[in-house]
Amino acid sequence: MSLKKSTNNTGPLSGIRVLDLSRILAGPTCTQLLGDYGADVIKVEKPGSGDDTRAWGPPFVLNKEGISSTESGYYLASNRNKRSLAVDISTRAGVRTIKALLENCDVLIENFKVGSLQKYGLDYETLSSEFPELIYCSITGFGQTGPNAHKAGYDLIAQGFGGLMSITGEKDREPMKVGIAVADILCGLYACTAILAALHHRTATGEGQQIDIGLVDAQIASLVNMGTNYFLTEKDQDRVGNQHPNIVPYQVFQVADGHLIVAVGNDSQFEKLCKIFNRSDLAQNSKYSKNINRVKNREELIMILSVEFKKHTRDYLIKEMESLKIPGGPINKLSEVFDSEQVSARKMKIRVDNKHVKNGYVDLIGNPVKFSKTPVSYRSPPPSCGEHTNEISEQFHLNETNKELKK
Numbered sequence: 001m002s003l004k005k006s007t008n009n010t011g012p013l014s015g016i017r018v019l020d021l022s023r024i025l026a027g028p029t030c031t032q033l034l035g036d037y038g039a040d041v042i043k044v045e046k047p048g049s050g051d052d053t054r055a056w057g058p059p060f061v062l063n064k065e066g067i068s069s070t071e072s073g074y075y076l077a078s079n080r081n082k083r084s085l086a087v088d089i090s091t092r093a094g095v096r097t098i099k100a101l102l103e104n105c106d107v108l109i110e111n112f113k114v115g116s117l118q119k120y121g122l123d124y125e126t127l128s129s130e131f132p133e134l135i136y137c138s139i140t141g142f143g144q145t146g147p148n149a150h151k152a153g154y155d156l157i158a159q160g161f162g163g164l165m166s167i168t169g170e171k172d173r174e175p176m177k178v179g180i181a182v183a184d185i186l187c188g189l190y191a192c193t194a195i196l197a198a199l200h201h202r203t204a205t206g207e208g209q210q211i212d213i214g215l216v217d218a219q220i221a222s223l224v225n226m227g228t229n230y231f232l233t234e235k236d237q238d239r240v241g242n243q244h245p246n247i248v249p250y251q252v253f254q255v256a257d258g259h260l261i262v263a264v265g266n267d268s269q270f271e272k273l274c275k276i277f278n279r280s281d282l283a284q285n286s287k288y289s290k291n292i293n294r295v296k297n298r299e300e301l302i303m304i305l306s307v308e309f310k311k312h313t314r315d316y317l318i319k320e321m322e323s324l325k326i327p328g329g330p331i332n333k334l335s336e337v338f339d340s341e342q343v344s345a346r347k348m349k350i351r352v353d354n355k356h357v358k359n360g361y362v363d364l365i366g367n368p369v370k371f372s373k374t375p376v377s378y379r380s381p382p383p384s385c386g387e388h389t390n391e392i393s394e395q396f397h398l399n400e401t402n403k404e405l406k407k
Contacts (some may be wrong), residue, residue: 006289011038012374015200019101020044021089021122023051025155026182027214028078029188031109033194035081036367036376042101042392043079043383047086050385051075062358069357071382076362078188079382080352085393086386095120097398102131104396106202107195111139113147126289134208135190135198143214153215158183162219167226170241187218197228248301249273252331253309256373260314263327267291272324276317277308292352346370354381 016039020031028051029042035041045051050070057072085101108127109176110117117123124136138144141153144161150257159165159177169176194211197358202208218229226237229245237245249270250263264270267290271283282288282304287297294301309317314330320351321328332340350366393399 004151005173008377009038009379010377011036011373012194012371014038016040016107017105018042018107018109019098019105021098021108021112022139023111023397024053025074025078025184025188026109026191027109028053029185030137030139030195031082032078032193033188033367034107036282036369036378038374038375039092039107042084042105042388043082043084044087044089044098045084045086045385047386050084051079051084053078054385057169057348061354061362063356064358068359071384076364076382080364081377081379081389082383083380083392084386086389089117089120089122095122098122099127101129101392101396102127103231105134105400106199107137109137109139109191109195113152114140114144125378128208132208133202133206135195135202135211137195137198137206137211137213139187139191139213139215141215141218144212148216155181155183155215158187158215160221162216163223164219167239169239171239173239175239178389182222183215183219185211186222187215190218190221235265243302246295247291248298249305251302253306255309256311256313258314259331260317261328261331262309262321267328269326270294272326273321276320276324277305277311279304285399290311350378352381356384 014032014212016034018031018039018041020027020041020043023045029389031039031041031043043051049055051165053075054072056074058068059073060068061071061073061076063069072194074262087097089098100318106142110122117122118126121127124191127134127136140149141158142148156177159188160175162183164182165175165177167309168178191211191213195214198209198211228247229237247263247265250265262273263337264273270288270291271280274280274283283303283351284295288294311383318329330336333360337343343349346359346366346368348366350364351361352364353360362381364378364381
């Protein structure tokens with residue numbers, strides 16, 4: 001059931017309500033994005049403890065007394081623009097509360113193990129008969145089908161099973177995961193786009209549906225060219241560290257005062273790079289003049305270039321590369337990222353008022369999407385567990401519903 005558009009909500013999804021039964025990262029990433037786009041997101045949490053990530057610290061935000069709260073940096077990252085409702089869904093009253101809310105919701109998202117919600121009557125098959133227009137998004141480790149469907153899913157497991165770790169890291173060292181929970185993030189993004197597509201279908205047909213998405217599937221989808229390279233060669237890709245398997249030089253180089261990214265994408269850019277080092281002989285050498293040959297002779301060329309890069313400072317090389325339109329750049333620490341003029345200009349660091357914490361606000365990472373007509377809005381900070389239970393109960397007359405249940 002769509003809502004009347006809020007006057008202080010500029011997002012394109014203002015008027016859509018989401019019931020969020022997910023926790024950890026993939027689901028909350030999806031619902032935070034929907035909330036940024038204007039949806040009213042009701043986050044259902046277990047009374048007392050709430051979302052698991054609340055305790056995934058340090059660091060924790062300081063409360064008004066200057067003491068570490070129960071809200072970690074991990075939790076804060078994916079839970080703004082939501083209202084928290086404390087409900088125990090394992091009870092009859094809790095199930096009744098969920099169903100009462102669904103009478104006024106467009107989307108339900110959950111990330112319980114396959115079949116876990118069936119015993120409460122909160123599975124898709126049961127709910128779809130009562131709410132045929134409901135869009136029901138299920139996020140699991142391996143999806144709803146297949147021999148691994150029953151297994152729990154975590155980002156590290158998805159990165160390993162889905163092949164990402166086998167192509168990440170240095171050749172002669174152990175496989176490496178990506179520095180963030182990328183399988184979770186990708187899964188959340190896929191879930192969000194799927195929900196938007198399902199909403200469009202419902203507008204056209206009036207039909208709801210279930211969305212089945214697995215962390216591992218999302219991870220495998222992210223293999224893109226590496227996956228198709230395997231299809232063409234039927235050979236496993238060796239780990240090449242920061243190098244590109246199909247382009248040379250496209251990697252990190254050590255310079256006189258640190259490290260530098262170089263992303264030469266064509267032969268013309270390689271020729272310009274060689275001019276910086278007064279090594280036009282390399283660009284004229286048939287072993288290196290064309291990318292296909294540079295890939296074949298990767299090791300010896302990189303050895304030569306590595307010597308040249310170490311002769312110069314990072315800033316000098318960045319300036320020279322920019323003047324010649326050679327792609328590349330620095331490897332910034334997080335402090336450098338968030339102090340940069342680019343981040344400020346793009347509003348990728350935001351400050352959201354929060355009356356419950358010491359400073360009266362929390363700093364968060366901004367939404368990267370810039371709408372020209374319906375901009376995202378940051379209407380509320382990540383909530384404390386059950387913060388809006390009374391508000392939501394009054395709005396949807398939940399207390400009256402449960403009184404009727406007890407009779």
